[in-house]
Each structure stands twice: as structure tokens, then as C-alpha cells.
Amino acid sequence: MxxxxxxxxxxxxxxxxxxxxxxxxxxxxxxxxxxxxxxxxxxxxxxxxxxxxxGRHGMARFVAEAFPPDFAWDPVVRSGLEACLVTLWIGLLGTTLSIPFTIVLCALGSRATSSNAAVYQIARGIMSFLRAVPDVVFALIFVTAVGLGPFAGVLALVCNNTGVMGKLWSEAMEEIDDGPAQALRLAGAGRVQLIAHAVLPAAVPQLIGLALYRLDVNVRASLVLGLVGAGGIGFLINQSIQEFRFDEMLTYILMVLALVVAVDVLSSVIRRRLTP
The missing domain is CATH 1.20.5 (Single alpha-helices involved in coiled-coils or other helix-helix interfaces)
Incomplete structure (x- = not known):
């Protein structure tokens, strides 16, 4: 059958x-x-x-002049390693220093924690503005204020990352289970208590994962900021290009590749450990 x-x-x-x-x-x-x-x-x-x-002949000549890379310890490799470390610090500080501002903005600009429509729209507008202005533009502005160097790059990343991470965090907070928050509201909890004891604890793993993702992005962004005078290995790459030292440029690019891969692997390991 x-x-x-x-x-x-x-x-x-x-x-x-x-x-x-x-x-x-x-x-x-x-x-x-x-x-x-x-x-x-x-x-x-x-x-x-x-x-x-x-233009393939020009590109071929450019690549031929870049090989082999210059691995001379002094001054190429040593200065490149020091600049890589500065680039990493720029990305790290640009991410962590933006967290307090991000928490304030996403608390005001998330439907899970903000009940005032005007405050919500203002917070979302600030986040949109900080996202809309590229970090390179912020870097140029801060270079005129504090001069050339990593400090301008950190300030630029703090501004741009606050807008980007504020949007990501506010949307993550809106996606959590509303049950604990409703229970605290019925118990008479205030807004700060609601955020501290219901919203943030439920969203912490996702928020940390997003922060690690932004750290990865900011380390790469700090490379570009170095091209406009904000320090780090991007400054050395720009300098070697201007001096037609393409073998040095290739060495610095390989260092950047190693740095980005290391940060990406570390972030992936931490995110996997945070995933239940």
C-alpha cells in the first residue's frame, strides 16, 4: 500500500x-x-x-616597485610596530570612551526606555547627525583644534562611534523581552531602575558583541584617519607613498593586515564565549 x-x-x-x-x-x-x-x-x-x-602598466610598475617589502628593523619595522600600537590604541579609546555617551543617547532614543516622543526624536536626530558626518571629517575638524596626532583621531572616532553604536544599541534594546521591564513598571520602578535592572542586563551580551564589532571597525578606521594626520600607521603609509618608498608602504600594509586579523580573531573568540 x-x-x-x-x-x-x-x-x-x-x-x-x-x-x-x-x-x-x-x-x-x-x-x-x-x-x-x-x-x-x-x-x-x-x-x-x-x-x-x-593603465595596467602603471599598476604593474607600482606593484613591482613595492616588492620585495622593506623589512629593515630600523627604522621601518620598528617604527611600523610602534605606529600599529598607536593605531590599536586609537581604535580602542575611540570605542570605549564613546560608551558613556552611547548609553545616554540610546536610553533616550530607544522605545524600550523612552516614553517622551520629543526626547526620543531629539536623541535619534543626534545619533543620525553623528553617523552622517564621516569620521575623516571629524578628524579634520579636531586636527585644527588640537593639532596633528592620535588625540584628534580618538576624538573623531568617539563622535562617529557614538552615533553608530547608539543606533545599534538602541535597536538591540528594543528587541529584548519586555516582560521584566513591564513587571518593574507595575512595581513602581523609575526610569533609571528600569534601565539598570531590566533593559541593560537582558541586552548586555548583544551590546558587548556590537561593541566588539565596532572595535574591529574602528581599528581599521583609525588607519584611514592616519592619512589625514591623526597619527598611527596610516600616517606612515601616507608618508611612504609621498616619498615614493613603495617597499616601505607594502611593509606597513602587511603590518596592518596582521593587526586587523588579530583584532578580528580576538573579537570572534570573545563573541563566541558570550553566545549562550
Whole structure:
């Protein structure tokens, strides 16, 4: 009996999915719009594969001059290691020093903890502004205030990271179970008690994971900030390019690669340990 049923089931034709003319027209319009947008973007960005092919000789010469990398201890490797350490400190301080400001903003800009619509919108607006301004722009502003060096890079990352992490943390707080918070509200708990004893404890693993992710991003961002005078190994890369010392540049890039991989591995290990 079961064999008969199996043969019958196997012979049943798969029903064809019916698509209404309206759905087909909508899909066609969306496809045409995407094609038109990409065509406009291709034209306005001066995309030219032929120009890229013509410039292959310049790229080949650039790569040939970068190999082999310069592994001379003094001054290349030693200064590169010191600059890598500065780059790591910039990313670390830019992440950790932004946490107090992030907590305040996400407490005011999260629906799980803020009941005042005006305060909520103001907090979200501040976070949007800090996210919208690139960290490089913040670095240029702070360089004019405190001069060249890592301090400007730390301040730039604190501003930008507060906006980015504030958005991520506020959304994480909105996704937690609302049961403990409701129980505390019924017991007469205030807003600070609600945040400290219900919202933050429930969201701590996710918040720490997001902070570690931002640390990884900020270490890489601090490299770019060094190109505009905010210190770290990015400054050495920019200097070696300006002096046409491409072998030194390649050495510094390899150091950056090792630093980014190390931070990424460490962050992944910590996140796995935090995952229940």
C-alpha cells in the first residue's frame, strides 16, 4: 500500500505558480528602474574599463616597485610596530570612551526606555547627525583644534562611534523581552531602575558583541584617519607613498593586515564565549 502511495505522490505534477499581470508589470518596472539607475551611475562615475586596461602598466610598475617589502628593523619595522600600537590604541579609546555617551543617547532614543516622543526624536536626530558626518571629517575638524596626532583621531572616532553604536544599541534594546521591564513598571520602578535592572542586563551580551564589532571597525578606521594626520600607521603609509618608498608602504600594509586579523580573531573568540 505504501509503495502505491509513493508512486502516486511521485507522479503528481508540480502546480505552476500563477502570476497576475499586475505582478509581472510591477516586476518589469522595478527591473527597468534598476537598470536605468545603474546606467546613470555608470555614466556619472566615468566608468571606463578601457581606461583601466590602458593603465595596467602603471599598476604593474607600482606593484613591482613595492616588492620585495622593506623589512629593515630600523627604522621601518620598528617604527611600523610602534605606529600599529598607536593605531590599536586609537581604535580602542575611540570605542570605549564613546560608551558613556552611547548609553545616554540610546536610553533616550530607544522605545524600550523612552516614553517622551520629543526626547526620543531629539536623541535619534543626534545619533543620525553623528553617523552622517564621516569620521575623516571629524578628524579634520579636531586636527585644527588640537593639532596633528592620535588625540584628534580618538576624538573623531568617539563622535562617529557614538552615533553608530547608539543606533545599534538602541535597536538591540528594543528587541529584548519586555516582560521584566513591564513587571518593574507595575512595581513602581523609575526610569533609571528600569534601565539598570531590566533593559541593560537582558541586552548586555548583544551590546558587548556590537561593541566588539565596532572595535574591529574602528581599528581599521583609525588607519584611514592616519592619512589625514591623526597619527598611527596610516600616517606612515601616507608618508611612504609621498616619498615614493613603495617597499616601505607594502611593509606597513602587511603590518596592518596582521593587526586587523588579530583584532578580528580576538573579537570572534570573545563573541563566541558570550553566545549562550
Amino acid at each position: 505504501s509503495a502505491v502511495i509513493e508512486r502516486t505522490v511521485q507522479r503528481l505534477p508540480v502546480p505552476r505558480r500563477r502570476r497576475s499581470p499586475r505582478t509581472i508589470i510591477t516586476a518589469g518596472l522595478i527591473t527597468a528602474a534598476l537598470v536605468a539607475l545603474h546606467a546613470a551611475a555608470w555614466i556619472d562615475t566615468d566608468m571606463d574599463l578601457g581606461m583601466l586596461a590602458e
